[in-house]
Amino acid sequence: MFLYQKVEEKEKIINDPAKNMELERKVVLDRLNKFIELPSDEEPTIVTILDAEKLRNQPLFLKAENGDKLIVYDKARKVLLYRYTTNKIIEFDSIDMMPAVGQ
Numbered sequence: 001m002f003l004y005q006k007v008e009e010k011e012k013i014i015n016d017p018a019k020n021m022e023l024e025r026k027v028v029l030d031r032l033n034k035f036i037e038l039p040s041d042e043e044p045t046i047v048t049i050l051d052a053e054k055l056r057n058q059p060l061f062l063k064a065e066n067g068d069k070l071i072v073y074d075k076a077r078k079v080l081l082y083r084y085t086t087n088k089i090i091e092f093d094s095i096d097m098m099p100a101v102g103q
Contacts, residue, residue, distance in 0.1 A: 028069055031087055032080070039076040046071050049081075063090050 025046055032038055049068040055061035064081055068090060071080045081091040 028071070028082065028084065031084075032071070032082060032089070036080075036089065039073045039078070042073055042075045044071045044073045060091050060093050 028046060029038065029044070038044070047070045049055065049061075049064050049066055049070060052061060052064040052066050052068065055064055060079065060081060065083065067083075067085065069082045069084060071082055072095070073079070074095070077095040079093050079095055080089050082088070083090050
C-alpha cells in the first residue's frame, strides 16, 4: 500500500506542470545552496534557456547552453547562469551591469 501511494504521488507531480516546476525549483536552489549563499529574503525568478544561440550577443550568455538555468534575484540585484547537468555556476553578474530591456 505504501509503495502504491508513493508511485501515485510521483505520477501526480509528473502530470502536474505547476508541481513539477516547483519541485525543479526546489532541487535547483537546494543544489546551489550547497556551494553559494543565496539571498534568503526573496524568491528568485528561474528561467530555463531554450535557445542559447539567440542570447550569445550578451556577455552573460557567451557560455550558455540550452537547458541552463538563469536565476534572477531582483532585490539582491544578482543573476546566475547555472548548468544543472554539471552542477556548476557558469556565469554570474550584478543586474546593474546588465543592459535594460529596450536599450
